[in-house]
Amino acid sequence: MTTISVTGHMDLTDESIPLVRAELDKVLAAYEPSGLVGVSCIARGSDSLFAEAVLAAGGRLVVVIPSQDYRQAKVKPDHAETFDRLLDAADEVLVMPHETANRQAYEGANAVLLERADRLVAVWNGQPPTGKGGGTADVVHQAREADIPVDVIWPNGASRQA
Structure with missing residues (x-):
């Protein structure tokens, strides 16, 4: 059994989405589907692309919801259908005890x-942390400090929305 968690940028450009998804599919193809578990917060962008790739590869999905109000407070209408579909497809859903979606909840x-x-798996452009905490670069740094192997995905042509 291999458990792979994801961190990544939410604000991928429309052109970046198929590029990132293709790279995720390649990374996950190296694992036996019956032993693959993906862990994701299923936020817009990288988290949802990873969750969809895990399910497409035949793996199991574990969803971590940062706070009790996350769905209402943070999931925009144009992402709600994807969020709900992935939530329904999850083998396990963990809702963190935080009441509100804030930095503490994300951390x-x-x-x-x-x-x-x-x-x-980090869908990350390699830029340093912004200093706000809880971002992709912070999670990559924490993983490396904990000796967790990190696969950085940032295909040629990928970019973030301006």
């Missing part, structure tokens, strides 16, 4: 992602 969710991970 708590990221801690669970890393606790469960044999590996981390």
Whole structure:
């Protein structure tokens, strides 16, 4: 059994989405589907692309929801259908005890992602942390400090929305 968690940018451009998804499919193809578990917060962008790739590869999905109000407070209408579909497809759903979606909730969710991970997939442009905490670069740094192997995915042509 291999448990792979994901961190990554939410604000991928429309052109980047198929490029990132193709790379995720390649990474996950190396694992036996019956032993593959993907852990994701299923946020817009990288998290959802990873979750969809795990399911397409025949793996099991574990969803970590950062706070009790996350669905209402943070999931925009144009992402709600994908969010709900992935939530329904999950083998396990962990809702963090935080009432509101804030930095503390995101950091708590990221801690669970890393606790469960044999590996981390990071859809990351390699830029340093913004200083806000809880971002992709922070999670990559924490994973490396914990000796969790990190697969960075940032295909040629990928970019973030301006």
